[in-house]
Amino acid sequence: DAATYDGSMWKEIYYAKQLDSTNLEAKRVLLEGRGAEPGAVVCEQQFSGRGRRGRGWVSPLGAGLWMTLVLRPNLEPMKASMLTLVAGLAVSRAVEELYEIPATIKWPNDIVVHGKKLCGILTEMTTEEMRMTGIVVGIGVNTGITDFGEELREKATSLALEVAKPDEVDRLMVFRAVLRQFQSCYEQFMQTKDLSLLIDDYNARCITVGHRVRVEEGASAFEAWAQAVDAQGELLVRLEDGTSRTVCAGEVSVRGV
Ligand code: BTN
Structure with missing residues (x-):
């Protein structure tokens, strides 16, 4: 029941x-x-x-x-x-x-x-x-x-x-x-x-937001600040050089730094 x-x-x-x-x-x-x-x-x-x-x-x-x-x-x-x-x-x-x-x-x-x-x-x-x-x-x-x-x-x-x-x-x-x-x-x-x-x-509820993350994409990796998750479920990050991009869940593994 x-x-x-x-x-x-x-x-x-x-x-x-x-x-x-x-x-x-x-x-x-x-x-x-x-x-x-x-x-x-x-x-x-x-x-x-x-x-x-x-x-x-x-x-x-x-x-x-x-x-x-x-x-x-x-x-x-x-x-x-x-x-x-x-x-x-x-x-x-x-x-x-x-x-x-x-x-x-x-x-x-x-x-x-x-x-x-x-x-x-x-x-x-x-x-x-x-x-x-x-x-x-x-x-x-x-x-x-x-x-x-x-x-x-x-x-x-x-x-x-x-x-x-x-x-x-x-x-x-x-x-x-x-x-x-x-x-x-x-x-x-x-x-x-x-x-x-x-x-x-x-x-x-998301602890990733506001934290520094390491994004691993296949063989390459970079660090960035996680800013928010958008309505498509993608993570918006800001890179060292001030540019922003989105990270898609399927492709990457994100670890807190
Ligand atoms: C993860 O790697 O974090 C995902 C784990 C998912 C486990 C659940 S347990 C119920 C369901 N049946 C499975 O074989 N896996 C999911």
């Missing part, structure tokens, strides 16, 4: 105890025409969780909320990546609605609490005969008490590690809040097919 709030747009929730990846399952649902959209896939454990840039995503049992939104929007494929920012804003709002912790956004789409990553988002498309037929938005929120291991300990966090009362972290509640907040952001996004109605709140 996660999606049964008043006015819910969600037509189908697919739950599984275990999956390779909710993103992979969501793409199979679309390609096989198995369900009704908009929908969501959610599971307890992923044994092949996927991250951005071909990386994996550690997704053990009880450690997090592993979910993917299954959408068939009437949208140009060029605009699909904007849904990543829509989802980031929705998760930030959902976390702040439920818990007294600041859930900031690292452009384009990491949710960061006290400098550590709480949530990652991976948006993918399905294509059939060269046409985009659907979009899946994968959201991984760390919720439990997990030992992330040496490599991630300094970089990752979870709701249970951040809130005052870890016992009160309830994955179903987080799931429901994310679905509700996403719907509200998504409806505003689809009105204009860009982020113009959402971008002020996005910028207010």
Whole structure:
């Protein structure tokens, strides 16, 4: 009953105890025409969780909320990546609605609490005969008490590690809040097919804005000041020589300096 709030747009929730990846399952649902959209896939454990840039995503049992939104929007494929920012804003709002912790956004789409990553988002498309037929938005929120291991300990966090009362972290509640907040952001996004109605709140939550960033574009890299995110989801930066340009999320990786 996660999606049964008043006015819910969600037509189908697919739950599984275990999956390779909710993103992979969501793409199979679309390609096989198995369900009704908009929908969501959610599971307890992923044994092949996927991250951005071909990386994996550690997704053990009880450690997090592993979910993917299954959408068939009437949208140009060029605009699909904007849904990543829509989802980031929705998760930030959902976390702040439920818990007294600041859930900031690292452009384009990491949710960061006290400098550590709480949530990652991976948006993918399905294509059939060269046409985009659907979009899946994968959201991984760390919720439990997990030992992330040496490599991630300094970089990752979870709701249970951040809130005052870890016992009160309830994955179903987080799931429901994310679905509700996403719907509200998504409806505003689809009105204009860009982020113009959402971008002020996005910028207010975005820790990248106002900071120095290092932009890595393939083999070359440069440093700049991040000024704002625009309604297309691009990051506006000012370079050393005073000129400005935009940086597009798909092409670059931005690290705080
Ligand atoms: C990132 O690299 O920051 C993105 C991580 C995305 C992880 C989520 S968990 C649910 C969904 N299923 C996946 O396989 N990946 C996404």
